[in-house]
Amino acid sequence: xxxxxxxxxxxxxxxxxxxxxxxxxxxxxxxxxxxxxxxxxxxxxxxxxxxxxxxxxxxxxxxxxxxxxxxxxxxxxxxxxxxxxxxxxxxxx
Numbered sequence: 507x508x509x510x511x512x513x514x515x516x517x518x519x520x521x522x523x524x525x526x527x528x529x530x531x532x533x534x535x536x537x538x539x540x541x542x543x544x545x546x547x548x549x550x551x552x553x554x555x556x557x558x559x560x561x562x563x564x565x566x567x568x569x570x571x572x573x574x575x576x577x578x579x580x581x582x583x584x585x586x587x588x589x590x591x592x593x594x595x596x597x598x599x
Contacts, residue, residue: 519553
């Protein structure tokens with residue numbers, strides 16, 4: 507049994523950029539890159555979809571707000587563990 511290929515993000519970006527340029531057909535591009543045409547078109551769609559946020563001014567602000575939310579969630583997931591430890595120690599007494 508052969509091992510699956512796991513292309514790097516740089517390779518995916520290169521193939522997606524070539525697909526966006528449309529200098530060659532998807533079949534030709536897939537043949538030269540070694541990726542299936544469905545994968546190539548998927549990478550192209552993902553690149554086009556994620557292109558607009560790259561030019562957004564709010565991209566940095568969104569990342570900061572996500573960091574704060576992640577911190578709150580980490581606190582909330584750790585809180586029951588601390589409470590459980592406290593109750594266990596109290597029960598053992």
